Amino acid sequence: MTDTANTRIGWLDLPAAVRARIEAIIGGGRVAEAVSQRGGFSPGTADRVRTETGRRAFVKAVCPAINVRSAELARMEIHVSGALPRTAPVPELLGAFDDGDWVVLVLEDVDGAQPRTPWVEAEFDAALAALAELADAVTPSPVGGLPTTAERLADDFAAWEIVAADPPADLDPWLAERLTELCAAAKRSLDVLGTGNTLAHCDIRADNLLVRRDDGRVVIVDWPWGAIGPEWLDRLLLGINVRVHGGDPARALTGIEPDVVTDFLAGLVGYFEYVGRLPPPPAIPTVRAFQRWQAEALRPWLRDRL
Numbered sequence: 001m002t003d004t005a006n007t008r009i010g011w012l013d014l015p016a017a018v019r020a021r022i023e024a025i026i027g028g029g030r031v032a033e034a035v036s037q038r039g040g041f042s043p044g045t046a047d048r049v050r051t052e053t054g055r056r057a058f059v060k061a062v063c064p065a066i067n068v069r070s071a072e073l074a075r076m077e078i079h080v081s082g083a084l085p086r087t088a089p090v091p092e093l094l095g096a097f098d099d100g101d102w103v104v105l106v107l108e109d110v111d112g113a114q115p116r117t118p119w120v121e122a123e124f125d126a127a128l129a130a131l132a133e134l135a136d137a138v139t140p141s142p143v144g145g146l147p148t149t150a151e152r153l154a155d156d157f158a159a160w161e162i163v164a165a166d167p168p169a170d171l172d173p174w175l176a177e178r179l180t181e182l183c184a185a186a187k188r189s190l191d192v193l194g195t196g197n198t199l200a201h202c203d204i205r206a207d208n209l210l211v212r213r214d215d216g217r218v219v220i221v222d223w224p225w226g227a228i229g230p231e232w233l234d235r236l237l238l239g240i241n242v243r244v245h246g247g248d249p250a251r252a253l254t255g256i257e258p259d260v261v262t263d264f265l266a267g268l269v270g271y272f273e274y275v276g277r278l279p280p281p282p283a284i285p286t287v288r289a290f291q292r293w294q295a296e297a298l299r300p301w302l303r304d305r306l
Contacts, residue, residue: 007283009048010036018102025106033209039207040076042070043283044117044184047111056109062225063102067283074103080226088137088266089130089219096298110219112210117245120207123211127238130218135231138199149229157186159274186267192260204237232256244297262305269298
């Protein structure tokens, strides 16, 4: 559901000067091989590269001319990734630059693959272990200048208000009958999301995780959405992703108040119900289908919980 193969630019699409600057960060001569990676929604590069002497790195590069928002997100990712402690289960940031046009991150190339979906038990366990390790490493948050998770999600969780003002004709009747209740639940969730001092990833799902081939441990990648909030948020997002793919999220939800889970789920479903009906953003044609899929997968769970 997150295939960007037809929209993502590649290594050779970067200007020669940008490629040379990246090669200087990696060391080991010129890049001899670059393999573009699927997944995600940025139209920028996502290349595993190998230099002439065998050094490897993962390169992400985008410019505002392709998509303004993607460039903004890359800048935010530089800010967060540059401050993450080495004790956190994240790839090392080898270098980064922003020349006013191209925004570039050069990261450790993790020898691994995304967790399988539907989720398998061993990889679910490894992801839970990684999130526990992450919470220990980033509480209190080592990154300054970030919003709270409530601030990060405020516009998203206001989506039910927009939907309620002008309900779409194809809105599920069960949802349409409960718009006042859903608006209230999303607002309650924001109150809870304003607490805590942990750095949250805020976008935990299978395609933002890598399972190392050598030991099966999970590495958490893609950090543009970092925010300060409760330590359980990323674990809840993992549980939601497991549920989206047809699994049982119960182990991820341990210790989280059931009403907190339900209210957060209400806010998230409202966001997907709203944005899934919008036109696609420039150069990212697949994201709306992904958002509609999320809404369809989570709607029955919300109905059960309410």
